[in-house]
Amino acid sequence: MSRLMLGDCVQIMSRFPDTAVDFILTDPPYLVNYRDRSGRSIAGDKNAEWLQPACNEMFRVLKPDSLMVSFYGWNRVDTFVAAWKKAGFRIVGHLVFAKTYASKSAFVSYQHESAYLLAKGRPTLPANPLPDVLPWKYTGNRHHPNEKPVSSLRPLIESFSMPGGIVLDPFAGSASTCVAAALSRRRFVGIELLPHYHAAGLRRLSAVQRAMLHPAANDEIPEAA
Known part of the structure; x- marks a missing residue:
């Protein structure tokens, strides 16, 4: 069963x-302390x-010999790496x-x-490893400031x-991971703390799931409905 849950991820995961x-x-x-041009935080x-x-x-609920991918703030990398290692994770790749386009300019x-x-643990190596440099499509950040x-x-x-x-995403935002998991025929559990982003995620998932159940001829399933 797949779910997008509303609440504090530490409290919710503690029940898993x-x-x-x-x-x-x-x-x-x-x-x-990010805030976008429209004031969203x-x-x-x-x-x-x-x-x-x-x-x-996250380490506790993940199965042995399995993987996690986490985005992070590059200028807080020492804080993130220390927390991952203390929890028990090993770094095995960087993406x-x-x-x-430029999202910001400074130096x-x-x-x-x-x-x-x-x-x-020791996950099995994939038969066809992904490249460690991948493309990125601008979302417009319609549903979340960092979509x-x-x-x-x-x-x-x-x-x-x-x-x-x-697939678990404890910081689900507007549910991009959940949408990707649904389109990939995986089950998912997403957790989001803020009600307005949780509501946006539910709307996206509903639209994508309807499109998957009733695809119109030659229509592309929306990635961010």
Whole structure:
């Protein structure tokens, strides 16, 4: 059964049984107190008090010999890496998503996103490994100020989990991971703290699931309905 849940991810994950999920794909707050041009913000982005408890729970609920992909704030990388390692994860890869546009400019023009590939135990190597540089499609951030493109998430899910497996995103935002999992024929559990992003995610999932159940001839299933 797939669900997008509303609430605090540490509290919700604490009720999950051990080793319950097959793959974790998540985009946690970057710890930069982010606010976009329209004033939208992200819960938990001001301090890291949630980070270690969340990492501990993610490690506990992930099956042995399985993988997690986590985006992170590049200027807080030391904080994220320390929390992952303390929880028990090993770093086994790094992913870069190349943009065709700049999301911000300072000393340099920011034209990529990045994520770490983390292992619990010794996962089996994929038969056809993904390249560590992948394309990125601009979403317009319609549903969330840091909305990740479904087209960039699907290859991760399809490479690092099996059909029918359970994909967990404890920081689900507007449910891009859940949409990607549904399109990839995986079950999913998403958790989002803020009600307005949770509601946006439910709307997206409903639209995508309707399109999957009743596809019109030659119509493309929407990635961000």
